[in-house]
Amino acid sequence: MADAFWDALAPSEEFDRDDEAVNRALRWRVIESHLAGVETVLDIGGGTGAFSIPLAQRGYRVTHVDGSRAMLERAAARATEAGVTTLELVEASALDLTRFADRSFDLVLNLDGAISFSGRTARPW
Ligand SMILES: C[S@@+](CC[C@H](N)C(=O)[O-])C[C@H]1O[C@@H](n2cnc3c(N)ncnc32)[C@H](O)[C@@H]1O
Numbered sequence: 001m002a003d004a005f006w007d008a009l010a011p012s013e014e015f016d017r018d019d020e021a022v023n024r025a026l027r028w029r030v031i032e033s034h035l036a037g038v039e040t041v042l043d044i045g046g047g048t049g050a051f052s053i054p055l056a057q058r059g060y061r062v063t064h065v066d067g068s069r070a071m072l073e074r075a076a077a078r079a080t081e082a083g084v085t086t087l088e089l090v091e092a093s094a095l096d097l098t099r100f101a102d103r104s105f106d107l108v109l110n111l112d113g114a115i116s117f118s119g120r121t122a123r124p125w
Pocket of ligand 1: 003006007027044045046047048050051065066067068071092093094095110111112113
């Protein structure tokens with residue numbers, strides 16, 4: 001499920017522009033507030049792994065779903081650099097998560113994109 005729009009953004013995904021660092025810090029704050037008792041995490045639209053990789057490093061079992069192969073390739077490279085071997089990367093659309101059984105995850109993240117950008121567009125998803 002290639003997506004040229006997101007594929008093109010993958011190389012710059014790690015660079016925080018303008019208020020992005022604040023935005024990312026606030027997202028971390030929300031995540032941290034929901035981690036009590038959590039073992040498994042589904043990160044929908046995980047991008048290049050800004051949250052999935054640190055969470056996997058901390059011992060959570062993380063499944064990272066994204067529709068952009070370029071984002072996933074970058075996430076895989078960054079996970080390797082970080083010494084993370086447990087991150088499960090899945091190429092899939094946020095619009096069809098039926099491959100996962102109901103209640104498979106303790107915590108589901110959908111941060112900055114995957115649903116809000118899933119509206120009717122020229123893209124195939
Ligand atoms: C702006 S990035 C956000 C990445 C990360 N969640 C974060 O908060 O930093 C949005 C990500 O969502 C993915 N995405 C957007 N729409 C999607 C969809 N319908 N299905 C799967 N992934 C999608 C894009 O490929 C991209 O990697």
